[in-house]
């Protein structure tokens with residue numbers, strides 16, 4: 001088989017991988033780059049632009065996996081698009097939102113030929129072309145001439161709703177792609193359930209590969225509860241910036257669990273933005289996929305709606321509350337950013353940072369800020385007077401879980417993607433130390449690997 005990494009080599013970028021079994025070829029994921037707005041916004045498909053692609057397979061609906069689907073689907077118009085049903089539904093919400101942001105938002109304009117692909121009419125057609133497949137169902141992907149086929153199968157990946165790993169099996173060879181995964185329960189999503197048999201090639205994410213000793217989930221729960229109590233004891237409110245897909249739902253559920261346990265007081269929870277829409281989808285599919293409590297609905301957690309128009313008149317400025325808003329990285333102009341500006345003026349208030357902050361974003365500047373000292377927050381010079389604490393409730397596999405998966409599937413070749421170079425090389429080193437004798441590849445963008 002031939003593999004070309006089109007995005008997500010030595011970084012968490014526009015994730016996409018081309019896999020060809022002779023005349024039957026597929027592309028797994030078609031992500032957009034979280035920061036770049038030039039040509040590198042989309043995966044680099046120049047190496048394979050003359051190939052015939054039979055199918056796109058989407059592992060899950062985070063934008064670093066589906067954000068450039070309109071561009072790639074236009075490039076390979078005969079390719080069918082496969083995903084689970086929740087992923088299809090969330091992809092629609094995410095891409096329609098991207099379309100709004102790219103056309104009207106603060107983001108610098110995308111190269112014109114790309115922007116064309118996010119017009120409403122084009123997206124409407126795209127969603128018509130998506131095919132739904134269930135986890136555990138084997139489905140064939142036919143080559144363009146119908147002369148050969150590859151069998152595909154989705155496996156639960158934990159991580160977020162609808163997330164899967166995918167197994168591809170030709171007559172001769174097999175390859176398993178993990179997508180993003182987590183082999184332990186979160187608060188809504190259950191653990192991944194991946195094949196534990198031999199595959200020829202394993203392609204795995206390495207996001208957390210260089211986190212040496214992650215703090216346990218139990219300890220983080222205690223730390224978060226202590227932080228919330230330290231703020232509410234002084235009559236303050238807590239702001240938790242979250243990503244609308246995944247992090248919002250997990251944090252909302254955790255907060256409700258902490259209240260049920262009486263670890264924190266039962267105070268108003270305020271939620272807003274696209275996260276609420278995605279909560280509804282989490283409820284629609286509450287019996288689908290790997291769930292900690294199948295049937296549990298986010299709507300059962302009492303919540304107040306964030307007053308978007310009168311954000312600064314929110315009740316949470318007078319009554320201790322927990323406010324979950326987007327964006328998770330506090331991009332300028334978002335509710336998270338606007339509220340953080342107000343929070344910083346109040347010494348009895350607190351901000352809990354619960355997700356990864358990219359060094360180029362406003363959230364990173366806030367995370368690094370020192371109480372009482374001036375810093376640049378977007379274009380504003382501000383001083384933080386409120387409390388702030390960092391937590392890391394990651395939805396990605398630990399290094400140990402990645403290494404265990406490799407030993408379980410003992411592939412001849414393992415490709416390490418979706419991680420900075422340090423993360424991938426740390427996983428590679430640990431694999432060697434733990435006796436893995438196969439071929440370890442940290443792929444280079446656009447290079448052809450014949451395996």
Ligand SMILES: [Zn+2]
Nearest residue numbers: 060062159180
């Ligand atoms: Zn993801």
Ligand SMILES: [Zn+2]
Nearest residue numbers: 062064065180
């Ligand atoms: Zn990802």
